[in-house]
Amino acid sequence: MRNANVLGISRGTPIQGGATASPAMQVPDSAPTTMDRKFARLALRLANSPPIALVLWDGQELAPAGKSPVARLRLNTRAALYGMLRNPELHFGDAYSTGQIDIEGDFLEALEAVYRAIHARESDRYASALRWLRSYRQKNNTILKARENIHHHYDISTDFYRLWLDQAGMQYTCAYYPAENLTLEQAQIAKMNHVARKLMLKPGETVVEAGSGWGGLALHLARRFGVRVRSYNISGEQVKFARQRLKQTEVAGLVEYVEDDYRNISGEYDAFVSVGMLEHVGPDHYREMGRVIDRCLKPQGRGLVHSIGRNRQQQMNAWIERRIFPGAHPPTLREMMQIFEPSELSVLDVENLRLHYSRTLTAWLDRFEANLDAVRSMYDEAFARAWRLYLVGSIAAFNVGALQLFQVVFTRATNNNLPCSRMHIYRDHP
Amino acid sequence: MRNANVLGISRGTPIQGGATASPAMQVPDSAPTTMDRKFARLALRLANSPPIALVLWDGQELAPAGKSPVARLRLNTRAALYGMLRNPELHFGDAYSTGQIDIEGDFLEALEAVYRAIHARESDRYASALRWLRSYRQKNNTILKARENIHHHYDISTDFYRLWLDQAGMQYTCAYYPAENLTLEQAQIAKMNHVARKLMLKPGETVVEAGSGWGGLALHLARRFGVRVRSYNISGEQVKFARQRLKQTEVAGLVEYVEDDYRNISGEYDAFVSVGMLEHVGPDHYREMGRVIDRCLKPQGRGLVHSIGRNRQQQMNAWIERRIFPGAHPPTLREMMQIFEPSELSVLDVENLRLHYSRTLTAWLDRFEANLDAVRSMYDEAFARAWRLYLVGSIAAFNVGALQLFQVVFTRATNNNLPCSRMHIYRDHP
Numbered sequence: 001m002r003n004a005n006v007l008g009i010s011r012g013t014p015i016q017g018g019a020t021a022s023p024a025m026q027v028p029d030s031a032p033t034t035m036d037r038k039f040a041r042l043a044l045r046l047a048n049s050p051p052i053a054l055v056l057w058d059g060q061e062l063a064p065a066g067k068s069p070v071a072r073l074r075l076n077t078r079a080a081l082y083g084m085l086r087n088p089e090l091h092f093g094d095a096y097s098t099g100q101i102d103i104e105g106d107f108l109e110a111l112e113a114v115y116r117a118i119h120a121r122e123s124d125r126y127a128s129a130l131r132w133l134r135s136y137r138q139k140n141n142t143i144l145k146a147r148e149n150i151h152h153h154y155d156i157s158t159d160f161y162r163l164w165l166d167q168a169g170m171q172y173t174c175a176y177y178p179a180e181n182l183t184l185e186q187a188q189i190a191k192m193n194h195v196a197r198k199l200m201l202k203p204g205e206t207v208v209e210a211g212s213g214w215g216g217l218a219l220h221l222a223r224r225f226g227v228r229v230r231s232y233n234i235s236g237e238q239v240k241f242a243r244q245r246l247k248q249t250e251v252a253g254l255v256e257y258v259e260d261d262y263r264n265i266s267g268e269y270d271a272f273v274s275v276g277m278l279e280h281v282g283p284d285h286y287r288e289m290g291r292v293i294d295r296c297l298k299p300q301g302r303g304l305v306h307s308i309g310r311n312r313q314q315q316m317n318a319w320i321e322r323r324i325f326p327g328a329h330p331p332t333l334r335e336m337m338q339i340f341e342p343s344e345l346s347v348l349d350v351e352n353l354r355l356h357y358s359r360t361l362t363a364w365l366d367r368f369e370a371n372l373d374a375v376r377s378m379y380d381e382a383f384a385r386a387w388r389l390y391l392v393g394s395i396a397a398f399n400v401g402a403l404q405l406f407q408v409v410f411t412r413a414t415n416n417n418l419p420c421s422r423m424h425i426y427r428d429h430p
Numbered sequence: 431m432r433n434a435n436v437l438g439i440s441r442g443t444p445i446q447g448g449a450t451a452s453p454a455m456q457v458p459d460s461a462p463t464t465m466d467r468k469f470a471r472l473a474l475r476l477a478n479s480p481p482i483a484l485v486l487w488d489g490q491e492l493a494p495a496g497k498s499p500v501a502r503l504r505l506n507t508r509a510a511l512y513g514m515l516r517n518p519e520l521h522f523g524d525a526y527s528t529g530q531i532d533i534e535g536d537f538l539e540a541l542e543a544v545y546r547a548i549h550a551r552e553s554d555r556y557a558s559a560l561r562w563l564r565s566y567r568q569k570n571n572t573i574l575k576a577r578e579n580i581h582h583h584y585d586i587s588t589d590f591y592r593l594w595l596d597q598a599g600m601q602y603t604c605a606y607y608p609a610e611n612l613t614l615e616q617a618q619i620a621k622m623n624h625v626a627r628k629l630m631l632k633p634g635e636t637v638v639e640a641g642s643g644w645g646g647l648a649l650h651l652a653r654r655f656g657v658r659v660r661s662y663n664i665s666g667e668q669v670k671f672a673r674q675r676l677k678q679t680e681v682a683g684l685v686e687y688v689e690d691d692y693r694n695i696s697g698e699y700d701a702f703v704s705v706g707m708l709e710h711v712g713p714d715h716y717r718e719m720g721r722v723i724d725r726c727l728k729p730q731g732r733g734l735v736h737s738i739g740r741n742r743q744q745q746m747n748a749w750i751e752r753r754i755f756p757g758a759h760p761p762t763l764r765e766m767m768q769i770f771e772p773s774e775l776s777v778l779d780v781e782n783l784r785l786h787y788s789r790t791l792t793a794w795l796d797r798f799e800a801n802l803d804a805v806r807s808m809y810d811e812a813f814a815r816a817w818r819l820y821l822v823g824s825i826a827a828f829n830v831g832a833l834q835l836f837q838v839v840f841t842r843a844t845n846n847n848l849p850c851s852r853m854h855i856y857r858d859h860p
Contacts, residue, residue, distance in 0.1 A: 176851075177850055178850055178851035178853065179850065179851075180850075311770070311771065311774050311775070311776045311777075311843050312771045312772070312774050313771070332767065332771055333763065333767050333777055333780075334764050334767035334768075334771055337762065337763050337764035337767070338764075340741070341741060341742045341743070341762055341763075341764055342742070344741050344742050345741070346741045346782065346784070346831060346834065347741075347763055347780065347782060348781075348782045349780065349781055349782065350777065350779065350780035351778075351779055351852065352776065352777060352778045352779065354776070354848075355846065355848055355850075356850075399846065400844065401776060401842075401843035401844045401845075401846075402843075404776065412831075413741050413831035413832075414830065414831050415831075416785065416829065416831075418784075418785055420607055420608055420609065420610070420785075420786075421606075421608040421609075421856075422781065422852070422855075422856070423608065423856050425852075426851075426852070426853050426856040
């Protein structure tokens with residue numbers, strides 16, 4: 001139980017029952033009252049009545065009216081029920097993590113059903129007005145704050161991510177599955193090649209990367225496409241890992257990992273690339289990011305931004321925002337355009353890879369579950385359950401269309417050195 | 431000289447001199463004064479000093495300081511000079527059309543130079559503020575107004591467009607040149623196939639088209655891809671032409687041309703397509719257009735919108751807006767998203783075909799110039815000059831990056847029946 005409570009989940013109410021819960025048993029709550037049952041039914045109605053049965057802490061089952069339930073949500077304590085009513089998104093995540101809530105049945109199907117129900121409710125006018133109000137909530141990713149947010153997530157431990165990411169590149173971003181039966185490793189390589197082809201990289205060109213991750217993309221671009229890459233990242237642990245791995249390669253002279261904020265990028269480059277960093281930038285800083293790109297792109301330079309996105313403006317799920325990705329915001333294309341339009345960068349190509357992220361996450365989840373004992377011994381049961389919820393919940397969100405994955409290619413408005421089609425991306429395609 | 435003055439150009443000051451000008455000669459203006467010369471220099475400075483020499487009506491030449499001029503702009507009357515100062519965009523177009531202004535040298539190069547100079551000036555803060563203010567100018571394309579605007583342009587005469595559009599499909603929209611050495615006819619067919627492949631059309635599916643033009647796309651989709659098409663258009667002359675041509679084909683039962691506004695589309699379809707109509711819709715109506723699409727698209731339906739666009743918000747050139755395309759507005763991608771986001775349509779693919787429009791317009795211009803005598807005899811010299819300016823000016827705008835051409839593919843947020851790559855677009859590519 002090293003690094004326990006790394007996600008900051010409150011353990012106020014101890015874990016109860018269930019095969020996967022903590023061994024510390026407590027005195028059970030008194031039997032549910034009529035009032036408890038009324039509030040349990042209210043909780044279902046507030047979630048727009050998904051096809052989920054609620055099981056109370058004494059075993060009583062409340063089935064949804066007129067629907068055959070796809071799963072059972074077991075509330076193991078009274079506190080779990082009232083927490084859900086107070087703050088459903090945040091509390092569900094925490095209560096599942098700590099074992100106050102269990103899901104019986106297909107976890108993914110259950111979360112998809114809840115997403116669909118909530119989503120249908122959110123389409124009404126009242127919810128739109130609420131969303132609009134909430135969208136004015138300040139999110140200020142100053143350089144210092146950005147550092148804290150990133151440390152929260154990425155400094156957990158490289159060993160943990162190594163358990164379930166691809167072995168080749170340690171890519172913690174959406175892979176690309178242009179054909180059936182690709183392994184995660186193949187799909188991550190396909191993604192990096194897809195990015196490189198969209199950028200039309202030529203040997204000897206220079207690339208700047210905003211957000212290195214563990215350095216896999218920079219390394220691959222140097223090795224496979226013969227470019228020089230300078231890659232910026234504010235996660236010290238990731239930079240350390242990336243530098244260590246780089247030393248053992250034949251392209252050590254072509255890649256430089258810089259532990260610094262992308263806003264401090266200097267120099268001019270043939271290409272700008274950022275894969276899976278924009279989610280952490282925050283819309284208030286998109287113009288600033290555009291100015292950084294404008295400053296560092298050569299006259300015929302190309303750029304690519306790859307990010308989780310939305311079809312319409314929406315707040316991040318409160319639990320994921322609090323426990324997993326502080327400061328994260330998946331933008332709509334309309335929001336993303338604030339990067340490009342003020343600096344008059346010209347968008348050449350946008351591709352939505354939504355279902356590729358569902359496949360990627362499924363591959364991660366399979367490896368995660370296969371290594372569950374190792375995860376538990378690194379952290380604790382609550383951490384393991386939280387991470388499972390995050391992975392399954394993300395698959396559900398991509399499957400039901402609540403999240404998107406956008407790759408946007410751009411160049412300067414005045415660059416006429418453009419290919420006559422996108423065929424160059426597909427010539428060597430599977 | 432049938433249909434003279436169809437563009438509504440004021441002939442207040444008669445045409446002077448020059449090989450292409452009207453034969454009606456007038457008493458020349460008195461020699462330029464010191465004041466005239468000062469204002470001529472001011473006119474150049476206001477245009478941010480492009481590399482253009484001004485030639486006054488007595489032959490005096492004012493060269494730009496420190497630049498070798500790419501062309502000479504001949505002001506044939508005093509009125510031409512002062513008109514340019516009062517309202518440069520609108521007056522330049524009218525004065526060129528009526529022969530008060532001539533261009534000596536490469537017309538395209540001259541217009542590109544002017545565009546670049548003005549564009550550099552517009553990037554400053556003062557111009558940004560002006561643009562922002564002007565963007566609030568009301569443009570209300572009610573159904574009645576839309577009809578008037580479209581009549582202005584498209585009811586000119588089918589015989590006129592037939593002189594310079596492709597013979598196969600009469601496509602008055604950007605063609606697609608995925609390879610070198612395509613003829614205009616081949617490139618227009620390539621465009622229609624590109625659109626059909628992006629829409630993943632299968633035989634027997636139903637398509638609704640917003641804006642038929644002369645009906646070429648609907649006809650091609652039925653013939654080549656075996657789909658049923660219902661196509662809406664408010665230009666009576668175009669619908670008449672399209673119906674006439676359809677009768678002579680083997681797919682007369684598959685296509686229906688409806689003389690009505692796209693907002694009156696009824697029924698449900700497997701695909702929605704709109705090529706070159708959005709320019710006439712106006713941003714105030716994008717949400718409404720989204721609701722029309724949302725109403726008419728089946729659960730697994732796909733859609734494509736093809737439109738001239740911008741990298742950043744900007745008013746239409748005043749002369750083109752007044753004389754050629756009343757009510758037209760080329761949107762930014764950010765503006766276009768107002769179609770999709772409120773109705774939660776999911777953008778799958780955006781492609782920018784900017785330089786393809788430059789090639790298309792060049793092909794049109796070549797045919798236009800080859801048929802100049804026919805144009806003159808249909809209308810008059812001012813019409814012919816106006817149209818030349820419009821074609822050359824549009825080539826310049828696409829070449830310097832002031833205009834874009836966006837194709838946006840979308841579907842419903844919940845449609846998971848998506849291909850695993852865009853390879854299907856490129857399998858049969860040249």
